[in-house]
Amino acid sequence: MQFYPTEGHLLDLLARFIGTALVTGDVGIVIATGDHRDGLARRLKSRGFEVAVARRQGRYLALDAEDTLASFMRNGKPDAALFQEVIGGAIAKVVARGERRRIAAFGEMVALLWAAGTPEAAIDLEQMWNDLSTRYDFALCCAYPMKSFGNGHAASFMKICAQHSHVFTVAHAPGFGR
DSSP: OEEESSHHHHHHHHHHHHHHHHHTTOEEEEEEOHHHHHHHHHHHHHTTOOHHHHHHTTOEEEEEHHHHHHHHEETTEEOHHHHIIIIIHHHHHHHHTOOOOOEEEEEOHHHHHHHTTOHHHHHHHHHHHHHHTTTSOOEEEEEEEGGGOOTTOHHHHHHHHHTOSOOEEOTTSTTSOO
């Protein structure tokens, strides 16, 4: 999990994470907002990656975070069975090809839930990703804007962090991580 201070930091992180998967012949799955998908595509292209080629090869899948999230939310909460169907189904398609490619996935849906003021739903979704990782082998990168965490969020912040094997901040961000 990465906490980021600016959109530029997030896009640089994603370009490294997804770009590494693509350059090594692996698979990149991106579930992000339109601005972040477009920004990532521009950054990848500026680094010499042909996203359209990777997409045609079945090695790059970009989904809209809001639409994808809406597809498995019920009564304000993520539904585990629908999550498995939607997200697990996307990963299963990659695995079903029988190629021994690694999968690098980025999901922005938890950050959207947090920003919407539903931290428990975000934590539930984090747990669903963790459950999915027991069925499929993939590297998951989650990211939250630092501005989303202020006073009064300590307990939920700790629960979010506890869902991840690694937590990173950008050390030079003003007022954060010092």
